Amino acid sequence: QSVLTQPPSVSAAPGQNVTISCSGSNSNFKNNFVSWYQQLPGTAPKLLIFDTNKRPTGIPDRFSGSKSGTSATLGITGLQPGDEADYYCGTWDSSLDVVFGGGTKVTVL
């Protein structure tokens, strides 16, 4: 059971937009920033979003992050076949230190 709650899966056709939710609590999301990771099949996770809404160099602006209260959202616009992967949210928790969501599998139909 992960501290942060994500939907197990989302799917959409190429070109469509998807959002992935990540639900936390006051002990983590209230004051802290969120990070998101993309894990392509058989590879290590890659940082996609940090500080809730910032993209590392090289990450396309099709990926975006936001937070409201104790929930965060990853948005992907113009879904591509190469976006098919598992996505994880993460943050700092005042009691547990580093916590992750259970992951969301994105399927491109």
Place this chain on the structure above:
Amino acid sequence: QLQLQESGPGLVKPSETLSLTCTVSGGSISNPPSYWGWIRQSPGKGLEWLGSLYYTGATHYNPSLESRVTVSVDTSKNQFSLKLTSVTAADTAVYYCARDGLDCGGSACTNWFDPWGPGTLVTVSS
């Protein structure tokens, strides 16, 4: 370009100690001052943070594993290491090392991991 690489035994017997090393290349483990962390992923499961340390050696651990986990650093070799004692089959996982961007300055904390090593599968079995 910073790169990390995990190394260590791929098979560990139950009740023994799992030991892994992460070698950092393309940059210094102590400059700029950084945290470095270990994360694992059991087969078909999500990510679980194990522990992190600052380049000075200061550590913080996952409370659920704190009694069994030790993370240490060797700045002369540009490496940091993980030890997990009394392993069971439940510790079978891919183990990743990564730079930890932890910063709790001010009233909020930010935490992210980048880059990651490719990961190494450790199987606990007799």
